[in-house]
Amino acid sequence: MSTPSSLQNLIDALRVLPGVGPKSASRMAYHLLQRDQPGANDLAHALMHALGTLRxxxxxxxxxxxxxxxxxxxxxxxxxxxxxxxxxxxxxxxxxxxxxxxxxxxxxxxxxxxxxxxxxxxxxxxxxxxxxxxxxxxxxxxxxxxxxxxxxxxxxxxxxxxxxxxxxxxxxxxxxxxxxxxxxxxxxxxxxxxxxxx
Missing domain, CATH: 3.40.1360.10 (Dna Topoisomerase Vi A Subunit; Chain: A, domain 2)
Known part of the structure; x- marks a missing residue:
């Protein structure tokens, strides 16, 4: 069974963080989706706000x-x-x-x-x-x-x-x-x- 593309995209995006390899990125992705969807939503909004506001x-x-x-x-x-x-x-x-x-x-x-x-x-x-x-x-x-x-x-x-x-x-x-x-x-x-x- 292959990983859904949207999940794989999330895992790949998390791997850009320093010190985060494939296993850590996978654990983070599953945690955010399974156990902390409000936290995932907050993270997404905070990241978008920072990208749009900071210079x-x-x-x-x-x-x-x-x-x-x-x-x-x-x-x-x-x-x-x-x-x-x-x-x-x-x-x-x-x-x-x-x-x-x-x-x-x-x-x-x-x-x-x-x-x-x-x-x-x-x-x-x-x-x-x-x-x-x-x-x-x-x-x-x-x-x-x-x-x-x-x-x-x-x-x-x-x-x-x-x-x-x-x-x-x-x-x-x-x-x-x-x-x-x-x-x-x-x-x-x-x-x-x-x-x-x-």
Missing amino acids: HCRDCNTFTEAEVCEICADERRTREQLCVVEMPTDLLMVEQTLAYHGLYFVLMGRLSPLDGIGTQDIAFARLLERASDGVVQEVILSTNFTVEGEATAHYLAEMLRARGLQVSRIARGLPVGGELEHVDPGTLAQALVERRKL
Whole structure:
């Protein structure tokens, strides 16, 4: 007996989520259809609403419902500092430390030649434009301490220094191979305080 096409389409759609393989996707699909149809309906509506409402912040590239996100619009933030992170989840982790009061830029990815992700696939050009606005004096590279995150930081450091900007890197208080969204706020706060120039 073959799987109905609409069910197979749902399973295939769930497989786009990170870490979800065919078995997990199948279990999720059956659960939503069999045991939680109201939840499935809420999920579908929330996804459609997010797709229709969210956009990238004009200044920092994170997700927002307005042209400029709340952080970029906050006049109390230090405008001379720009913290560069890979993903919006990383931005939220840095914010939770309460140790940083500047602005951000979200790359929405990292360099990964093995996965075919190059400089044209993430927001490098927008970052360089943003950092060269005449106000930003220091760019803090807060990419993850993975091979790809380190390569991204190295590449950005060269590009930003060539434009006369002061570039620093968060300290290695984070575990090697770790990702910002999985680190406790105290460790991340210490890494920000002990950042070093590149």
